[in-house]
Amino acid sequence: MEIKNVRADGRMGMIVANKWMRSGYGERLRDFLQRTGRPLEIIDFGHSPIFPDADTFPCILIVRNRETIIWSTSSCSSCEIVR
Numbered sequence: 747m748e749i750k751n752v753r754a755d756g757r758m759g760m761i762v763a764n765k766w767m768r769s770g771y772g773e774r775l776r777d778f779l780q781r782t783g784r785p786l787e788i789i790d791f792g793h794s795p796i797f798p799d800a801d802t803f804p805c806i807l808i809v810r811n812r813e814t815i816i817w818s819t820s821s822c823s824s825c826e827i828v829r
Contacts, residue, residue, distance in 0.1 A: 749783040752811045757786060764790050764805040783809040 752758050766772030767788075779785060789806040796804050 749809055749811050754811070757808055757810050758783075759806060759808040761804055761806055764792070764803045767805070779809065782812055784812050785809050 749758055766775045767790075785807060787806075787808040791804050791806075793803055796802070
């Protein structure tokens with residue numbers, strides 16, 4: 747994940763499995779995001795059939811480079827899509 751290559755006013759989005767948010771093996775990614783990025787939005791599709799031929803648990807993660815943030819009291823928004 748090259749969040750450091752995102753320009754100052756840019757964002758990076760990706761589709762990833764949602765398991766990193768809850769599992770032990772996602773701890774390093776959560777730590778990395780806490781140190782280097784700022785999640786702006788997480789759209790968790792849960793077990794919805796987003797990809798018809800795959801049994802996945804996808805989410806869309808949108809982050810901004812932490813070094814370029816002007817701090818405010820706003821927080822990350824999230825939305826869980828129920829099936």
